Structure formats: structure tokens, C-alpha cells
Amino acid sequence: MSKIARLIIASGESSPDMRYAAGFSTPDEFIWFEANGDAGVICSPLEFSRAVKQARPGVTVHTEAEFGGPDRIDMLKNLAARLRVQGFLVPPEFPLLWADRLREAGLAVRAADGTYFPEREFKSAQEVEKVVESQRAAEAGVRRAFDVLRESRITSEGLIEWRGGILTSEMLRSEIDIAMVRLGMEPTGTICAGGAQGAQPHNTGSGPLPANWPIVMDIFPRSAATGYWGDLTRTVVKGKASDLVKKAFDAVLAARELGKSLVKVGADPAEIHNAAARSMERAGFHTGRSGEADFGFFHGLGHGVGLDIHEAPRLSPRNRVPLRGGEIVTVEPGLYYPEWGGIRLEDLMFVEPGGAGRCLTEVETFLEID
Amino acid sequence: MSKIARLIIASGESSPDMRYAAGFSTPDEFIWFEANGDAGVICSPLEFSRAVKQARPGVTVHTEAEFGGPDRIDMLKNLAARLRVQGFLVPPEFPLLWADRLREAGLAVRAADGTYFPEREFKSAQEVEKVVESQRAAEAGVRRAFDVLRESRITSEGLIEWRGGILTSEMLRSEIDIAMVRLGMEPTGTICAGGAQGAQPHNTGSGPLPANWPIVMDIFPRSAATGYWGDLTRTVVKGKASDLVKKAFDAVLAARELGKSLVKVGADPAEIHNAAARSMERAGFHTGRSGEADFGFFHGLGHGVGLDIHEAPRLSPRNRVPLRGGEIVTVEPGLYYPEWGGIRLEDLMFVEPGGAGRCLTEVETFLEID
Known part of the structure; x- marks a missing residue:
């Protein structure tokens, strides 16, 4: 199968997986990803300083601008290109609208069937x-x-x-x-x-x-x-x-x-x-x-x-x-x-x-x- | 386009759309649907009596057994057949795993692009x-x-x-x-x-x-x-x-x-x-x-x-x-x-x-x- 990265789009408040992965919580949605053992988050200016202070060790904090944001599909296409992956493995409750938009943009999106982080x-x-x-x-x-x-x-x-x-x-x-x-x-x-x-x-x-x-x-x-x-x-x-x-x-x-x-x-x-x-x-x-x-x-x-x-x-x-x-x-x-x-x-x-x-x-x- | 029904799968606690549509809130997920002006919810035994008491006027409360539950895909296939629809219009944040399973079962699933209930x-x-x-x-x-x-x-x-x-x-x-x-x-x-x-x-x-x-x-x-x-x-x-x-x-x-x-x-x-x-x-x-x-x-x-x-x-x-x-x-x-x-x-x-x-x-x- 083609190379994929892990991806979550959620707020820390509403998603325990996001809180677990990123190490911090936010009222607004942000992006977490992981590929080849490297994990990162992409945050809006409103969340950036919180993220830098509170991110789980090993999670790199990026600005939306680094990925050509704030348009989310642009950012995720750029992210996939930079990680050299063809798509994303996402949690079961990943929002359908974003999944379908990513698929329209040519990226594979697969929902995990079961627990996203079994180690939780x-x-x-x-x-x-x-x-x-x-x-x-x-x-x-x-x-x-x-x-x-x-x-x-x-x-x-x-x-x-x-x-x-x-x-x-x-x-x-x-x-x-x-x-x-x-x-x-x-x-x-x-x-x-x-x-x-x-x-x-x-x-x-x-x-x-x-x-x-x-x-x-x-x-x-x-x-x-x-x-x-x-x-x-x-x-x-x-x-x-x-x-x-x-x-x-x-x-x-x-x-x-x-x-x-x-x-x-x-x-x-x-x-x-x-x-x-x-x-x-x-x-x-x-x-x-x-x-x-x-x-x-x-x-x-x-x-x-x-x-x-x-x-x-x-x-x-x-x-x-x-x-x-x-x-x-x-x-x-x-x-x-x-x-x-x-x-x-x-x-x-x-x-x-x-x-x-x-x-x-x-x-x-x-x-x-x- | 083929005939579709509206569908939400969510808990009332986490989904304002669900609370709005059903008229009540729950800690666990349940199903709401609407077709041809008829709205209903499908509830587990744990939520049934709450639903009967608190459902918004006009929302019919159904048991999972009526639709061949508790298997969710079975229930939704039976629901589509009973409503004579080919698929569902769902909120943008509808869980991807359920959408993909419904699609595998031959039903169309489309995420609303924007607000699901503009009247809210x-x-x-x-x-x-x-x-x-x-x-x-x-x-x-x-x-x-x-x-x-x-x-x-x-x-x-x-x-x-x-x-x-x-x-x-x-x-x-x-x-x-x-x-x-x-x-x-x-x-x-x-x-x-x-x-x-x-x-x-x-x-x-x-x-x-x-x-x-x-x-x-x-x-x-x-x-x-x-x-x-x-x-x-x-x-x-x-x-x-x-x-x-x-x-x-x-x-x-x-x-x-x-x-x-x-x-x-x-x-x-x-x-x-x-x-x-x-x-x-x-x-x-x-x-x-x-x-x-x-x-x-x-x-x-x-x-x-x-x-x-x-x-x-x-x-x-x-x-x-x-x-x-x-x-x-x-x-x-x-x-x-x-x-x-x-x-x-x-x-x-x-x-x-x-x-x-x-x-x-x-x-x-x-x-x-x-």
C-alpha cells in the first residue's frame, strides 16, 4: 500500500485522541500529524504560543504559514508533499467533509477501524x-x-x-x-x-x-x-x-x-x-x-x-x-x-x-x- | 439526484445539531433522521424513556429493535429501505468510519458543506x-x-x-x-x-x-x-x-x-x-x-x-x-x-x-x- 501519514483535525477540548497526541488542549481545531516517527502540530496564531509551551515532547510546533495556510486543504496538500505520503490514516470520527475534500484533492484518507491509539x-x-x-x-x-x-x-x-x-x-x-x-x-x-x-x-x-x-x-x-x-x-x-x-x-x-x-x-x-x-x-x-x-x-x-x-x-x-x-x-x-x-x-x-x-x-x- | 434522507449519528452532549434536531441530550450516540418532513430518532434501551419524554414535538421515538438493531449498519440499511431513500445527507463533522461503512453497504452519503441547520x-x-x-x-x-x-x-x-x-x-x-x-x-x-x-x-x-x-x-x-x-x-x-x-x-x-x-x-x-x-x-x-x-x-x-x-x-x-x-x-x-x-x-x-x-x-x- 502507498505511504500514508497519521492525521488528526480536532480541538483538544473535544478530542481525547488529539489531547493525547499533541499533549495540550485547545478550544479550536488544529492539525496533528505523524510520519516516520516524526510528529508535529500546525496551529493558528491564536494557539501558537500555548502549543510551544505545552506540546508533548517530540512534537514540533508549526505555523499555518509554513504550510501555505490558512486554507486547510492547501496546507494538507503541502503537508503530504513534504512528508512524501499519498494520504492519511485518521481517527474513526474524522469529519467526513474534510475527508471528502482531501479525497477530491487526490489524497487517500482511511479511517482507523477501532481505537486510533491502542496504547491509550x-x-x-x-x-x-x-x-x-x-x-x-x-x-x-x-x-x-x-x-x-x-x-x-x-x-x-x-x-x-x-x-x-x-x-x-x-x-x-x-x-x-x-x-x-x-x-x-x-x-x-x-x-x-x-x-x-x-x-x-x-x-x-x-x-x-x-x-x-x-x-x-x-x-x-x-x-x-x-x-x-x-x-x-x-x-x-x-x-x-x-x-x-x-x-x-x-x-x-x-x-x-x-x-x-x-x-x-x-x-x-x-x-x-x-x-x-x-x-x-x-x-x-x-x-x-x-x-x-x-x-x-x-x-x-x-x-x-x-x-x-x-x-x-x-x-x-x-x-x-x-x-x-x-x-x-x-x-x-x-x-x-x-x-x-x-x-x-x-x-x-x-x-x-x-x-x-x-x-x-x-x-x-x-x-x-x- | 436520487432521494436522500437527513441523518445524524451523535450524542446530544457533543453535537448541538443533534440537540437541536432531537430536542434532548444524551451522553451516548443515537440516530436522528428526517425524510419527507417526518423526523424520528432511534434510541438504545438506555435512552429510550428519556427520548419519549423529551423529544422535540414531531419527532417519533423508535427502538433499535424496530430497525433490526443493535447493529448500526443493519439499522441504517433498514431505515433507508423503509424511507425509500438511496442515501443520506449528514452534517460536515459526520464520523468518516460510519460514512465509509454506509458507502460500502451501497448507500450514498454526502456531507453538508456549511451549516446543517441554517435555521439555528x-x-x-x-x-x-x-x-x-x-x-x-x-x-x-x-x-x-x-x-x-x-x-x-x-x-x-x-x-x-x-x-x-x-x-x-x-x-x-x-x-x-x-x-x-x-x-x-x-x-x-x-x-x-x-x-x-x-x-x-x-x-x-x-x-x-x-x-x-x-x-x-x-x-x-x-x-x-x-x-x-x-x-x-x-x-x-x-x-x-x-x-x-x-x-x-x-x-x-x-x-x-x-x-x-x-x-x-x-x-x-x-x-x-x-x-x-x-x-x-x-x-x-x-x-x-x-x-x-x-x-x-x-x-x-x-x-x-x-x-x-x-x-x-x-x-x-x-x-x-x-x-x-x-x-x-x-x-x-x-x-x-x-x-x-x-x-x-x-x-x-x-x-x-x-x-x-x-x-x-x-x-x-x-x-x-x-
């Missing part, structure tokens, strides 16, 4: 530190929520009163997010879903939170400085949980601990998922569909976390590639029943190279808050 | 309200910064002391972001750049802030609930500004007010930009390049704001399409000199259908804080 799956010690920093912020967020719920009281209507008002999902989320913003995080989409809302794993929650029923809190901040994410879920009840909810909580907790114990070098992700699923099934919690609503355990057990909140490897029935060491994955079994809500408990695991899993989460797991 | 440029009354809500949050953020700077004092080293510590960009940003999180916003990338850092328009700022030199605060929150953005920039000096900085501030303020006065139905965006640029040039502030560093005024005067923070129309020398009414645009002239820093002042304007511009920003503009 395996974290360096520095990367683990960055994820842990974001994870500590997530823990500060959930501890703030615990405090709010401890300070609050249950009203005669079965709602939760805090500082003289009825506590809503929005208020609890705001308290969690503020704790994380203080630590330099960018929270987006923090879930605080109470009662039946918690039965939908992606429902972020709205309105008054119920007492005596589960509140699912799924917290995933990204560090503004590093771009790395944390991911943490706890489920609590303000007041007293029903026996059924207690039993579901115990089943999810047991499945999580089982799943965590299986995360190690050589383990089959599908097997880890299936073992956790079986353990909840054996505890009496069934999975199925009623009309359009799923119930039971109907999502993957976990996913990689790094510069993206959901990345490889998945702990899902479809992933049979053994863990190699260096991965960071969530283990987050859940049980969801539209009649009463959901329970999800999520810890973060690092697969120690050459060994077992190490839990990166340091916050207690419990159900009831008085 | 022209805001309904409800959309204006949503932008204003986010703008009010940005104002709460900058007012918090004003308060922090008022409460602080200048140290003998020319730094700023607040609550017993040296005030940094990171601390001031955190205070601004917290004020906005309380109002349901998701802040990302808030700029607090002092001194020479302010000379780089995209530098978010880091480390101790200087007294007596400009601090650029560019604040652009997105509402978690609506997805609409606000955008606001103020530049202040804690202490006393030099005569040069005062003169630059006056020139930027005059350019902003001139630009705002020209925003109206029928106006040529390039002319608005050029008028603001000329007024700063006439005030004695020149634009140029020294080595790799630009100085003076070297970005566009403004941009549209809505479900995207930077959208059409641009107020730039290259946009000669007259304003039609309904647009929301920023007017944000700036002056940047590496020797001392930058001044940028940004207000938000609504182009009243059939009339003049109306300023949507309600916070004072001033330079010095004692």
Missing part, C-alpha cells in the same frame, strides 16, 4: 496519578452529598428538607459540583436521581428527592488542567430502606466486590461481566424487558477511564480480549426496577502490570443515612 | 430566553469576581491577597465557576488571565494574578438543562491602571459600543468588524506580527451564540452576508500586547427581527477596582 488503554504512572487526582475530586463531591443528607431531615410528606428548603436533585448536584470545581474539575452531567428516576441509568434526576428510597449519585469530573476523568457511583437512602432495597443493595455490592476481585492481568472482560451478572441473578434479581422498559442489570459492568470517560477496554459480554496490565476500568454493577428505582455502586480499578487489580477509589460504601 | 442561526423567543438565562449566570460569575477583587488587598510584591492567601487565576476561576454552578450551569474553560497571559486570547490563565495590570475574564457557561450558552468578557485592574492601559481600555470600549450600534437587520458583518478595527487603529493601537506573536486586534469581532458557543454568523472580515434578524452575536473587540497584556470587552446582542440590535448583557463595564 495502558496508562503510565503519570496518567494513573492524573486519574487518581480526578477520582479524589469525585470522592470530595460524594462526601459533600453525604454531609448534605446527614444535615437534612425527613418531612412529613416523605421529602428531604435541607437548610429550610426541600432538597432537589438539582440542589444536591450543585453541592457536589461545587466541591469538585473547588478542586479544579469541570463537572458535566452529574447524576443525582432519586426513586423511580434512578431506574433509568442515564437519568440525571430532577425535582424533589424522596426520603426512604434510593438516590443514585454518579459523579464523573474531568480535570480542567489534565483532561483526565474520575468516575464514581454511590447509592444511598436518606432514612430507612425497605427490605427489598436492602437486599438489592447487598446484591449489587457483592457483585461489585466479586467483579473487582476478578480484575487482573489475563482476565477475560466478558467473564468478569458475566460473573457479576450471575451473582445478582442468583441473589434473586432478574433481568428482562417489560414493554419498552428494561429491568434488572442491562448495561456493561464497566469501561476504561482516562482522557475519555468511556474508553477501552469495556467489561462487557462482547469483549473477550484479556486484560494486559495498565488498564483503568470501572466496576459498576447496577439493578434497576421501574417500580422503586435503582442501585448502582461503582469503583475504579487499576490493573497493575504483571499482577492483580488495585482499587483507586477511597470512599466508603453504605446504604442508609440517618 | 435565527433564534425563537424561547431560544433567546434560554441564552439570556445562561447570560445571567455569566453575569453572576463576573460579579462574584468583582466582589473577590474588592475584598482583596494589594501586597508589597504587587500581588493580590484574598482571605489570607495570594489570589491566583485558578482561585478566581473557581469562585466564578461556583457562582455559575449554583445557577445550573456547566462552566468549561473560564478564562482569568492576568498581565502578559492576557495577551494570548485563549490563555486561560495560571498562577498569581498581578495587581495594577489587566485581568481578562472571559466567561461562557452552558446550561445543563437547556444546552444554551452565555458569553461575557470583562477586563479589570485591581489597583491603578497605567495611562497606556487606560487608553487601550477606552479604545476597546469605544469599539465595542460602535460595533453594537451597527448590529441591526441588513448590516454587513464584515463592515461591523472593520469599523470596530478601524476605530481602535485610529485611537493609536496598531495590529501586526512580531516574530510568531500577533499584537493589536487579531481575532474576529464576534460570533453567534446558541446551542454552540461559536456558531454562525461570524462578525468577521470574511462574512459579507447581511444580518437578517433573529441572530444572537457577541461583540468583543480586544487589544493584545505581549509587553503588558490584553483588554477584551464582550457583550451579547440580539438582532431584533425587523429592527435594531438589543443588548442582552446586563453588567457594568469599568476598569479599576480599588
Whole structure:
């Protein structure tokens, strides 16, 4: 096949691959390329000085003018000529319009089928530190929520009163997010879903939170400085949980601990998922569909976390590639029943190279808050 | 040409077009389509109930099973057959891998060249309200910064002391972001750049802030609930500004007010930009390049704001399409000199259908804080 270079056109903000490749983040799109082991970026005047300061070692920073810019197709034709390549290998999500324009200009463009940087799956010690920093912020967020719920009281209507008002999902989320913003995080989409809302794993929650029923809190901040994410879920009840909810909580907790114990070098992700699923099934919690609503355990057990909140490897029935060491994955079994809500408990695991899993989460797991 | 349908594959979180088309936001990708005036979405079980509740009126919610899912190419082939179309018109940033797979499956895929929903440029009354809500949050953020700077004092080293510590960009940003999180916003990338850092328009700022030199605060929150953005920039000096900085501030303020006065139905965006640029040039502030560093005024005067923070129309020398009414645009002239820093002042304007511009920003503009 003809000679090709690697090419990304993206902003650092929206593309974890770009942030990984270039070593810095930008609000606007720029160009990264690599050929024969030489990597470079082509930046507009607005990004140039940031790029010079922050580029990953080994990445050369070029101006648009060096490649006859600012017209992008002109620049990329000049780039291909200078690199002596006939085309580009790009990430799967490369913008179609630019691909088609490059093809019209006579250059080959091929999208990678799968992960563009497979090495992103395996974290360096520095990367683990960055994820842990974001994870500590997530823990500060959930501890703030615990405090709010401890300070609050249950009203005669079965709602939760805090500082003289009825506590809503929005208020609890705001308290969690503020704790994380203080630590330099960018929270987006923090879930605080109470009662039946918690039965939908992606429902972020709205309105008054119920007492005596589960509140699912799924917290995933990204560090503004590093771009790395944390991911943490706890489920609590303000007041007293029903026996059924207690039993579901115990089943999810047991499945999580089982799943965590299986995360190690050589383990089959599908097997880890299936073992956790079986353990909840054996505890009496069934999975199925009623009309359009799923119930039971109907999502993957976990996913990689790094510069993206959901990345490889998945702990899902479809992933049979053994863990190699260096991965960071969530283990987050859940049980969801539209009649009463959901329970999800999520810890973060690092697969120690050459060994077992190490839990990166340091916050207690419990159900009831008085 | 053969019959085609419109198609988007994206998450609501990452794609303003998807949020606009579907009426709701999701963390995961889903499918939106439109043919012959009928629009629909195809959602995974995880998103189905959210979609049913929140979909824009007129958008039918389908399950993946209806189209033979979850395999995406199978679903899209079935969709094309059911709609009796030979292919799809997709947004410019449609993922190349999916486009090429659809083409391999015999379907035509064409990327829109330019804006996918030109109507997004022209805001309904409800959309204006949503932008204003986010703008009010940005104002709460900058007012918090004003308060922090008022409460602080200048140290003998020319730094700023607040609550017993040296005030940094990171601390001031955190205070601004917290004020906005309380109002349901998701802040990302808030700029607090002092001194020479302010000379780089995209530098978010880091480390101790200087007294007596400009601090650029560019604040652009997105509402978690609506997805609409606000955008606001103020530049202040804690202490006393030099005569040069005062003169630059006056020139930027005059350019902003001139630009705002020209925003109206029928106006040529390039002319608005050029008028603001000329007024700063006439005030004695020149634009140029020294080595790799630009100085003076070297970005566009403004941009549209809505479900995207930077959208059409641009107020730039290259946009000669007259304003039609309904647009929301920023007017944000700036002056940047590496020797001392930058001044940028940004207000938000609504182009009243059939009339003049109306300023949507309600916070004072001033330079010095004692």
C-alpha cells in the first residue's frame, strides 16, 4: 500500500485522541500529524504560543504559514508533499467533509477501524496519578452529598428538607459540583436521581428527592488542567430502606466486590461481566424487558477511564480480549426496577502490570443515612 | 439526484445539531433522521424513556429493535429501505468510519458543506430566553469576581491577597465557576488571565494574578438543562491602571459600543468588524506580527451564540452576508500586547427581527477596582 501519514483535525477540548497526541488542549481545531516517527502540530496564531509551551515532547510546533495556510486543504496538500505520503490514516470520527475534500484533492484518507491509539488503554504512572487526582475530586463531591443528607431531615410528606428548603436533585448536584470545581474539575452531567428516576441509568434526576428510597449519585469530573476523568457511583437512602432495597443493595455490592476481585492481568472482560451478572441473578434479581422498559442489570459492568470517560477496554459480554496490565476500568454493577428505582455502586480499578487489580477509589460504601 | 434522507449519528452532549434536531441530550450516540418532513430518532434501551419524554414535538421515538438493531449498519440499511431513500445527507463533522461503512453497504452519503441547520442561526423567543438565562449566570460569575477583587488587598510584591492567601487565576476561576454552578450551569474553560497571559486570547490563565495590570475574564457557561450558552468578557485592574492601559481600555470600549450600534437587520458583518478595527487603529493601537506573536486586534469581532458557543454568523472580515434578524452575536473587540497584556470587552446582542440590535448583557463595564 502507498505511504500514508497519521492525521488528526480536532480541538483538544473535544478530542481525547488529539489531547493525547499533541499533549495540550485547545478550544479550536488544529492539525496533528505523524510520519516516520516524526510528529508535529500546525496551529493558528491564536494557539501558537500555548502549543510551544505545552506540546508533548517530540512534537514540533508549526505555523499555518509554513504550510501555505490558512486554507486547510492547501496546507494538507503541502503537508503530504513534504512528508512524501499519498494520504492519511485518521481517527474513526474524522469529519467526513474534510475527508471528502482531501479525497477530491487526490489524497487517500482511511479511517482507523477501532481505537486510533491502542496504547491509550495502558496508562503510565503519570496518567494513573492524573486519574487518581480526578477520582479524589469525585470522592470530595460524594462526601459533600453525604454531609448534605446527614444535615437534612425527613418531612412529613416523605421529602428531604435541607437548610429550610426541600432538597432537589438539582440542589444536591450543585453541592457536589461545587466541591469538585473547588478542586479544579469541570463537572458535566452529574447524576443525582432519586426513586423511580434512578431506574433509568442515564437519568440525571430532577425535582424533589424522596426520603426512604434510593438516590443514585454518579459523579464523573474531568480535570480542567489534565483532561483526565474520575468516575464514581454511590447509592444511598436518606432514612430507612425497605427490605427489598436492602437486599438489592447487598446484591449489587457483592457483585461489585466479586467483579473487582476478578480484575487482573489475563482476565477475560466478558467473564468478569458475566460473573457479576450471575451473582445478582442468583441473589434473586432478574433481568428482562417489560414493554419498552428494561429491568434488572442491562448495561456493561464497566469501561476504561482516562482522557475519555468511556474508553477501552469495556467489561462487557462482547469483549473477550484479556486484560494486559495498565488498564483503568470501572466496576459498576447496577439493578434497576421501574417500580422503586435503582442501585448502582461503582469503583475504579487499576490493573497493575504483571499482577492483580488495585482499587483507586477511597470512599466508603453504605446504604442508609440517618 | 436520487432521494436522500437527513441523518445524524451523535450524542446530544457533543453535537448541538443533534440537540437541536432531537430536542434532548444524551451522553451516548443515537440516530436522528428526517425524510419527507417526518423526523424520528432511534434510541438504545438506555435512552429510550428519556427520548419519549423529551423529544422535540414531531419527532417519533423508535427502538433499535424496530430497525433490526443493535447493529448500526443493519439499522441504517433498514431505515433507508423503509424511507425509500438511496442515501443520506449528514452534517460536515459526520464520523468518516460510519460514512465509509454506509458507502460500502451501497448507500450514498454526502456531507453538508456549511451549516446543517441554517435555521439555528435565527433564534425563537424561547431560544433567546434560554441564552439570556445562561447570560445571567455569566453575569453572576463576573460579579462574584468583582466582589473577590474588592475584598482583596494589594501586597508589597504587587500581588493580590484574598482571605489570607495570594489570589491566583485558578482561585478566581473557581469562585466564578461556583457562582455559575449554583445557577445550573456547566462552566468549561473560564478564562482569568492576568498581565502578559492576557495577551494570548485563549490563555486561560495560571498562577498569581498581578495587581495594577489587566485581568481578562472571559466567561461562557452552558446550561445543563437547556444546552444554551452565555458569553461575557470583562477586563479589570485591581489597583491603578497605567495611562497606556487606560487608553487601550477606552479604545476597546469605544469599539465595542460602535460595533453594537451597527448590529441591526441588513448590516454587513464584515463592515461591523472593520469599523470596530478601524476605530481602535485610529485611537493609536496598531495590529501586526512580531516574530510568531500577533499584537493589536487579531481575532474576529464576534460570533453567534446558541446551542454552540461559536456558531454562525461570524462578525468577521470574511462574512459579507447581511444580518437578517433573529441572530444572537457577541461583540468583543480586544487589544493584545505581549509587553503588558490584553483588554477584551464582550457583550451579547440580539438582532431584533425587523429592527435594531438589543443588548442582552446586563453588567457594568469599568476598569479599576480599588
